[in-house]
Amino acid sequence: MNLSGTFTFAGPRSAVWSLLHDPTVLAKVLPGTKSLVQAEPGKFQGTMKVSIGPLTAAEFAVTVVLSDESEPSHFAMQIDGKGGVGFVRGTAVVDLADGPDAGTVMTYSSDVQIGGRIAAVGQRMLESVSRMMMKQAFDALNAEVQARMQSGA
């Protein structure tokens, strides 16, 4: 599955960058996140619980390793999620550029492989569920950005 797109945040790159690297914030904004901690610099671990079509409340142990970081404009991720109903494995690349109105345009692309039951019975919902979850995450993250801008300002 390939997911790519852009999202515009209402805040500067530095703020977006730091939020994208803050496990406490990410745990709050990523739907279904039960826990997320920074295991070591550039490596996050946690568990997520998501529902995809007929697979309800499927739990995944997730590891994300960051690489190729160039603050505040670029980083890559290796994503590895394992659970009783399947696995998700892949890479993603994120680029941050200055956007209009002092905002930040994030361009992302990902290439993930899905296996097990989520591939077998969740496939036709997978992309729409993923897009929906990403939109929820970005909206929530954007709200965080705005909140920080206001409190910091």
Add this chain to the structure above:
Amino acid sequence: MPNASFGKRVRRNEDARLLTGRAMFVDDVNLPGMLHVAFVRSMVAHGTLKSVDVSAARERPGVVAVYTAGDLGDYCKPGPVLVNPPPVPGHVFHACTQLPLAKEKVRYVGEPIAMIVAESRYIAEDALADVLVDIDPIDAVNDLEAAMAPGAPLVHPHLSSNAAAHVVQRKGDYAKARAAADVVVKRRFLYDRGVSAAIENRAVAVDWNPRTEDMTIWDTTQAPIPIRNGLARMLGLLESQVRVVAPFVGGGFGPKIMMFYPEELLLPWAAMRIKRPLKWTEDRQENFFATTQERGQVHEAEMALSKDGRILGVRDWFLCDTGAYDPYGLTIPINTQCTLLGPYDIPNYDTEFTSVFTNKPIVTPVRGAGRQHGVFVSERLLDLAARELNIDRVEIRKRNLLGPDRFPHNHEIMFQDSAPLVYDSGNYLPTLEQAAEIIGYDAFVRDEQPRLRAQGKRVGVGIACYVEGTGIGPYEGARVTVEPSGTVRVATGVGTQGQGHFTVLAQIVSDVLGVAVEDVRVVTGDTREFHWGTGTFASRGAVVAGSACHAAATLVRGKILDLAGAVLGVAPEDLELGGGRVRIAGSNADGIALGDLAGKANPLRGAVRPGTEPGLESTAYFGPDRGSTASGVHAMIVEVDPETAAVEIKRYLVVHDCGTIINPLLVEGQIHGGVAHGIGNAFYEALVYDEQAQLMNASFMDYLLPTATDVPTIETAHRETPSPFNVLGLKGVGEAGCIPTGAVFAQAVEDALGVESGVEITEIPLSPNRLFQLIEEGRSR
């Protein structure tokens, strides 16, 4: 014969039990202390198995045992090759069979890695998630042609390529025929199949008694006796210590003859160690991964013809998916090679295939077993040739049919049963003529189609011929016993999966012994009742086991006549059987009830004469040298909506010749079920894998089976050309309904859309979506 039931529409003996829910299936086996089993299966299609950590699973309350390959010791050996390749000169075959639990490498999604035994299925399933499996993924081998490209990842790295087998068969001189041809039609064809979708999934239950040291295994297998024999050998037991029961089974269709499935090997082994009964029942989703299926072939084929439409020769080259392992040998592609010839006179034939390993579940026969692939190629080539030569589709077929004077007909190539492909008998032309007449082919093409087209309706007719090799050896047996109650017991080794064995075998015996069909009680698939035989496959139950039943019943009849003659003081030839009694022919006397005679044949005092056996019981076997070849013609009329690509089947006709008919009701039932399978194959069902060989539609939500509204009323007509290979003249019928369905569907849809649409169908399965694409592509041409 008095009250002969042969050829009559006798209702099924087994239906009362089946329809009222009183029949026993494997999952009905519930024993005190029974434990339940679930399997950890690979989620990755291809990878190196680095580690399996079962420690957490073992600690879960309620888990009794967890096994991995390492725990199996010497028992973890590759399974047997079930069907050795026929002795085709120069063939290549690399046998690669599966371990009961994966070790070092996984080769398809669903391959078992660990076995969990627990107090309940719930606990066993929960424990699946406790097992940590570490697999290093390798690029999966998914596409057949990519699998054969240089540098493709190897499913079995000890081989130099993914080729599992290579076979060339030749008849005559195709090159010469081609050089002399007026026209050569050539195309590439794709034909894919799917799961068998039996209503009952697989199941195994085992009860090992450590005191008596015997084991009972209930198994949904189509081959209980070979399962018993194999398991006894592998477990170090005598065959007599193992009883395998295949009770009522909700559909077999081929995958249930696979031997041995890992679950079949593992439950008996574990039961001997845990000393408690075990049961595993496959769930529907598991079935998409853990049960064998049939899949795709890619053909490059050409047909050389004279300008009057006579086939001079055919050349076919194809790739055939065998999945991750190849325990079933070459049965499917050999069937494809042989069945491609159909009912036609094809003097020159070059056929070559490469069977290919992929990272998908194992391929073994599913109803039709490669036959439909071959029929699709030859029937489509004939359609194309008819168009090119401007000859009517029915006419070009008529010109090429083998005449009734051509039997037995030796096709000079090897069939799946390791015997040369020889057709025993057939009468093809009247079958085709009858089909054309019933469907109203001439009038449809001449009047109806133009009239409806003028109204904007896209209607088309398809008509296709096929043969079906059936009733192959090696043998089956039967024991027939007249009980003192007068009830006749018949025991045979084949398993039963809904075919109606309890009725057809009863009919055969009832006619020989002059008893009512319902007074014949048939037992199938229980090795304690009968323990010689091979199994239910290749449309052979009625032909081979039926002939054995006939032979055994005939011996019993002899015993009845001899004993009754002695009792009544007349010569045996002066006696007749009927109504469950034996009496002096032509007399009004009551004679003797068979049950009473059975009592006399097994006296408590006195002497049984030397040279006779007690009781009215005999055992006999039947082993044909080769199979008998059934044949038929399917025809259909469809209407296609060119905007939505919806296809409505207006009429579906099967004219069929399975030799002497035992029971037309059951023959029709087989045909109806087969056509439903065929329609599913043609337009609904497809296994969709992604690039990494992950199956993406492993549920009936996404894998479409035809429903009652998709399967039309099926018209049937019967013809009977008896087989000379058995006394009763029988041929099989189990697969007839699904063999030409894809070919006739493609032809009818293409005819409905018309030449001007530019649509040429060279692939099955279609779907509304795929057909829509083809229509769009045709428009842009």
